[in-house]
Amino acid sequence: MPILKREQDIWPLNLLAEDFSDVAARPWWAMYTLPRFEKKLMRQLTELEIPFYGPTIGRRFRSPQGRIRTSYEPLFPNYVFVCGDEMARYHAVATGSVSRWLAVPHPNELITDLRQIHELILTDAPLAPEAKLEPGQRVRVRSGVFKGFEGTVLRRENEIRLLISVRYMGRGASVALDDCQLEPI
Numbered sequence: 535m536p537i538l539k540r541e542q543d544i545w546p547l548n549l550l551a552e553d554f555s556d557v558a559a560r561p562w563w564a565m566y567t568l569p570r571f572e573k574k575l576m577r578q579l580t581e582l583e584i585p586f587y588g589p590t591i592g593r594r595f596r597s598p599q600g601r602i603r604t605s606y607e608p609l610f611p612n613y614v615f616v617c618g619d620e621m622a623r624y625h626a627v628a629t630g631s632v633s634r635w636l637a638v639p640h641p642n643e644l645i646t647d648l649r650q651i652h653e654l655i656l657t658d659a660p661l662a663p664e665a666k667l668e669p670g671q672r673v674r675v676r677s678g679v680f681k682g683f684e685g686t687v688l689r690r691e692n693e694i695r696l697l698i699s700v701r702y703m704g705r706g707a708s709v710a711l712d713d714c715q716l717e718p719i
Contacts, residue, residue, distance in 0.1 A: 540606045541573055543590045545580045549617065550587065550649045557585070558645055562638040563616045563623050564702070567631050572608045575631035579614070582629075584622045588614035589651050591661045591707065609655075609663055610705055615648065638702060647700040650683060654698050654707060661707045664688070664697055673716040680709065684719065 548554050567575050572588050579586045589609040597603050616626050638644050670686040686697045699706030
């Protein structure tokens, strides 16, 4: 099966923009998809014009023939976040791609976290999905491409990684940084 090019993982494209004020006023839903149905659900939501975000990141690997390939995988497997009223939730569930759904109790926190994740993905820095958040010190990046980002420091194998997490999910993504770029909050 051929590897597909990157597909749209947010609709509308300005959904998480600061000036998109309506986004905080509407309810958000965490849609738990059937296994490996995230992209299918996102295509269906685009057709239905229902606002959503399902962050995807590129993963590079070498094929058995030696070619370097890039596949785009969901950052949060089986989850797509939908913004809309009860009718939008109903239409998303009616696609047949959703196993179950959860209402997001604090949408402002989710929006803040998703904005940071989205901006982190847009930098094209090599990201590593983080399945379990470890306790650590909260920091803010002082300089560089990630200036202003806030997150938690993870130490792994002599490298420092900044963890940008979605509090609601208990998951996130990390990027390698130097000590000198970080300041405690």
